[in-house]
Amino acid sequence: MSQLDPGLARAFHGGGHYENFPVASWLLPKNLRPAVLAFYRLARTGDDLADEGELTVTQRLQGLDALRRGLMESPSQASSSHDQEANTAGSPSDWPKEDVKALEAIGRQARDQLKAHGLTNDWALQLLKAFEYDAQFEPFATWPDVMNYCQFSAAPVGRILLGLFGLRSSPKEASQRHGSGSALEQIFFASDSICTGLQLINFGQDLHQDVGRHRPTFPRTEWPEGLSWQPDTPGNTHALRKGVLAGASTLSPDEQITITRSLVIRGSNQLARGEDLPKRLYESVEPHGLRLALEISMILEGGQSIAQRLLQDPSVAWRRSIRLSRSWLLLSLINRLPVHLWRLTQSTAR
Numbered sequence: 001m002s003q004l005d006p007g008l009a010r011a012f013h014g015g016g017h018y019e020n021f022p023v024a025s026w027l028l029p030k031n032l033r034p035a036v037l038a039f040y041r042l043a044r045t046g047d048d049l050a051d052e053g054e055l056t057v058t059q060r061l062q063g064l065d066a067l068r069r070g071l072m073e074s075p076s077q078a079s080s081s082h083d084q085e086a087n088t089a090g091s092p093s094d095w096p097k098e099d100v101k102a103l104e105a106i107g108r109q110a111r112d113q114l115k116a117h118g119l120t121n122d123w124a125l126q127l128l129k130a131f132e133y134d135a136q137f138e139p140f141a142t143w144p145d146v147m148n149y150c151q152f153s154a155a156p157v158g159r160i161l162l163g164l165f166g167l168r169s170s171p172k173e174a175s176q177r178h179g180s181g182s183a184l185e186q187i188f189f190a191s192d193s194i195c196t197g198l199q200l201i202n203f204g205q206d207l208h209q210d211v212g213r214h215r216p217t218f219p220r221t222e223w224p225e226g227l228s229w230q231p232d233t234p235g236n237t238h239a240l241r242k243g244v245l246a247g248a249s250t251l252s253p254d255e256q257i258t259i260t261r262s263l264v265i266r267g268s269n270q271l272a273r274g275e276d277l278p279k280r281l282y283e284s285v286e287p288h289g290l291r292l293a294l295e296i297s298m299i300l301e302g303g304q305s306i307a308q309r310l311l312q313d314p315s316v317a318w319r320r321s322i323r324l325s326r327s328w329l330l331l332s333l334i335n336r337l338p339v340h341l342w343r344l345t346q347s348t349a350r
Contacts, residue, residue, distance in 0.1 A: 155174070199267070201303055
């Protein structure tokens with residue numbers, strides 16, 4: 001994985017992989033940063049295993065299985081239908097032993113850091129389910145399918161960050177509709193909305209990559225005439241992918257723009273549904289509510305900036321990904337961070 005250039009960007013992002021958003025930045029309390037970075041490393045590694053490079057489906061599943069073994073308290077807890085498929089579809093020797101041990105260590109480090117802060121591995125396991133889907137990718141049928149995927153691929157990130165600040169939840173609780181509208185539930189709703197919005201905007205900005213990898217992230221209901229999905233041999237997990245997207249090169253500029261806008265507008269709407277999260281966190285989290293609120297404010301700032309650029313020029317998503325520069329970061333810290341600080345501290349008396 002590539003390292004960030006030294007300086008402001010690296011100090012602010014914290015992670016070793018380029019990101020448009022803060023990762024364990026100095027806005028967060030120092031004692032929580034190791035846990036955030038351990039979870040980030042698990043998520044980044046799992047994401048890369050799921051769709052980067054030229055691994056076979058079997059190799060991707062086996063790599064994710066190694067992450068899960070490290071994440072679990074005991075080997076018996078690590079079994080799932082996907083694990084069984086990964087273990088029976090190919091030989092464990094598809095991965096060198098030293099690589100398997102390294103992946104298990106990443107999972108174990110994340111588990112230990114979460115446990116040290118009183119958190120279970122439930123949300124991290126949710127995330128691995130999303131990566132398993134990516135490893136065996138087949139197109140989403142409808143928008144509800146896309147949104148359901150985001151509950152596994154995006155929402156756990158926010159839930160774990162909130163959990164580190166004492167706002168605990170579980171996937172089982174999240175799947176139940178209580179309808180009470182408590183202050184805590186509103187925080188979780190806003191967090192899920194922001195994470196989903198960022199995921200959709202990320203889908204929008206990475207269209208050129210995802211379509212090129214035969215991984216269209218927009219549902220079939222949005223497919224223009226001419227696009228088709230051609231499955232590989234059923235059950236062939238030794239293939240590089242389970243199917244091929246045909247017809248992408250024939251999309252017109254207008255069709256490309258429509259797809260980009262559809263993803264980004266939905267993502268922007270989700271961000272808007274969670275825009276009051278910083279204020280809620282500032283009012284309810286002790287003792288570091290302000291620091292968490294500022295971190296979320298900067299994440300929202302980055303997501304909204306990317307969405308605005310994509311809506312101004314939707315075709316750019318089919319040529320390259322938008323990257324927020326260190327200049328943008330510096331200007332945001334100088335110009336926008338004080339604004340967020342003022343809004344939060346003036347919004348309510350504590």
